[in-house]
Amino acid sequence: MKKALVCTFLTMATFTWTSGAAAHADSRNSIRDGVICLYEHDNYKGGQACFGSHAWDLSWTGGEDGVGRNWNGTNRAVENGASSVKNNSRYWVFLYDGRNYKGTFYKAKPYSSDADLTKNSGNPSFDNRTSSLAFKGI
Template sequence: MRIRNRILGGAALTAVLVGSGTAAVGASTSLSAARQAGHSRLAASEASGEAAGGKLWLYEHDGFKGGFAGFTGTDRDLTDNYWYGTSRRVDNGASSVKNQTRYGVTLYQNVGCTGAHSYERPNSEDKDLSNNDIRDNRTSCVYFHR
């Protein structure tokens, strides 16, 4: 028996692989409820910071639309992050950002926090990253200045 854990948008997903490839899967209530309700109220409140303020939020589309992912600290490699409740990768997919933290955060083009970058001031938002140095759909690292 193998146990696998995965964090998806702040919720833990646990799969227990048994015998010949069968799996029993359990997810936290917030993730299950959000999926069943089409990410409705829970997803909307988390994305707007009402339920989980103090995060940097990346959004898949301009104007804070589409998939979203929240961060509370530096992540030097976004290739293993997914838009909340989806199987789509966050890496090279961000088009808008809300920084609801008290820290400045730099978005970098490359894994490891190198290359083109844009600085997001504390408690700021940018509905269109295409006019920044990082550009649209190129973020691979988020660095919190603490």
């Protein structure tokens, strides 16, 4: 009985230690369907922050990956920092320059990506401007 308990403890400890790293790698390589992910730098580099349905003001805390105010696993603010984007949802997602869904906005097509928010056709230059975002038609 005593031996079994020790075994269980070791198994749990190992699982806890490895699962964090595995989850991080997964979120980087394959984005879950239905979310939009913002990236700190061009070409989907730097910090990542993903958001599910409805609307998010980036001055709030809380987001799809338990972030929102900061890039995943960092203390660097997402607001006014996004330089590339992947929209892995079937909805249009509007990125707003202002908080509370105000000001100039950028329209991200369903299932689209943009490796450089600076240069766009049909959208304003939007590097380091996003302060809130909203899914449309939900």
